[in-house]
Amino acid sequence: MSEFKKTRIGVQKKEQAGGQGFLLLEVILAMAIITLAMVPIAQNLTDSLKIGSDGNKMAQNYYLAQAKMEEILVQNFDTMANASGTQVMGVNISWQVSVSPYDGDGDSTPDPDLKRVILQVGEIKLETLRFRML
Numbered sequence: 032m033s034e035f036k037k038t039r040i041g042v043q044k045k046e047q048a049g050g051q052g053f054l055l056l057e058v059i060l061a062m063a064i065i066t067l068a069m070v071p072i073a074q075n076l077t078d079s080l081k082i083g084s085d086g087n088k089m090a091q092n093y094y095l096a097q098a099k100m101e102e103i104l105v106q107n108f109d110t111m112a113n114a115s116g117t118q119v120m121g122v123n124i125s126w127q128v129s130v131s132p133y134d135g136d137g138d139s140t141p142d143p144d145l146k147r148v149i150l151q152v153g154e155i156k157l158e159t160l161r162f163r164m165l
Contacts, residue, residue, distance in 0.1 A: 089154075091122075092152060093155050095119040095120060095122055096119075096126075096150060096156075096157050099120075100148070100150050103128055108161065108163045108164070113129050113130055115127040119152060124153050126151065126152040126153075129148070129149040133147040135160075143163075144162055144163040145163075147159075148160070
C-alpha cells in the first residue's frame with residue numbers, strides 16, 4: 032500500500048489525510064476576511080499621513096510668517112506701511128501686512144511712537160506692536 036493519499040489540494044501523507052489539512056476554499060475565505068480587515072487599517076494610515084502633511088505645511092507657513100515679520104520690523108519706523116505680496120523667502124505664498132497707529136495709553140489718541148503691525152501669511156496671522164527707537 033502506498034503511503035501517500037491524493038486529496039483535493041494535492042498529495043498528503045496518509046497520517047495527515049485525516050482532516051488535518053485546509054481546503055483551498057478555506058484558504059481563499061481566510062484571505063478574503065484578512066483583506067476586508069485590512070481596508071480600514073489602510074484608510075487610517077492614509078488619514079494619518081494627510082494629518083502629518085497638514086501639520087508640516089502649517090509649521091512651514093508659521094516659519095515663513097515669522098521670517099516676513101522680521102523683515103517688516105527692521106524697516107524704518109516712519110516708512111512702515113501697508114503692503115502685500117505673493118512670495119516669502121522664495122516660496123510662493125500670499126501675504127499681507129497692515130500697519131496702523133496704536134493708542135497705547137487708552138486716551139483715544141493714537142501714540143505717534145507706537146504702531147500696530149498685523150501680518151497674514153497664508154492662514155497664519157501674526158500681530159505685534161512696534162515702537163519708535165529713541
